[in-house]
Amino acid sequence: MKRLLTLALLTLAIAGCDKAEQTAAVSGQCAKDTDCKGERICESGQCINPQPQPALLAKPASAPLAPSIAYEPLPVGDEGAGPFTVQGMELGTALNYQSRAGVMNVMEAVVADAESTGYVAIEKAYTFGPNRYVLVVSTGEGGNACPASTYVFSFDTASEHVDGKAEVDGCSEMVESMAEGNKLTIKKDGAATVVYNGQVK
Structure with missing residues (x-):
């Protein structure tokens, strides 16, 4: 009897569900x-x-933003600029920087033979942020054939080394530079040299 009652209730429940679905349909x-x-x-x-799902908007690729840091010119004197000092040696001229390990002649990292520089003159000097310097220096290593060989180099005070250098095109003793935000342009009588973000590449 219990089985019959259970079967009857189950049949009614199924029929009721079908009827609800039929009514909804x-x-x-x-x-x-x-x-x-x-x-x-x-x-x-x-x-x-x-x-419909909104289409994903494709953003065009853009160039990386320039840092908010800009070149700041340093006063240049006969004895040096910023932490760099000019010192005559027996042969050539040194451009010294007082590192944690002692005094270092940065010209050894800029020219092939630091003792053949003749003179070293700082033409322009800039800071770029708290620990980067860019210097433009002229030397007399070319003799009469080229009165002034000019180099631009970047120096990182955090790692205390020259991390980039380039020779500026031309033999003129006149050096022009123009700093605009993160761009520094150095020019003599040849092609211009451009340095971005305080590092010579």
Whole structure:
């Protein structure tokens, strides 16, 4: 008897569910997404088309922003500029920097033979941020054939070394420079040399 009663209740429950689904289908209402055909979804008892996803906006690639740091000129005197000092040697002229390990002649990292420089004159000097310097120096290593060989180099005080150098084109003794934000242009009578962000490349 219990089995018969259980079977009857189960049959009524199934029939009731089918009837509810049939009623929902007839009236156009739904209870869940699977009650709707195709891609349609059930929302507030109604089958509707889903909202299209907004297309992802593709941003064009842009150049990296220049740092907010700019070149700052340093006063240049006969004895040096900033932490760099000019000192005559028996052969050539040294451009010294007081490092943590002692005095270093940075010209050894700039020219092939630091003892053949003749004279060393700081033409221009700039800071770029708290620990970067860019110096423009002329030497007499070319003799009469080239009265002034001019170099631009960058110096990192954090690592205490010359991290880039270039020879400025031309033999003229006149050196011009122009700093604009993160761009430094050095020119003699040849092609200009441009240094960005305080590092000679």
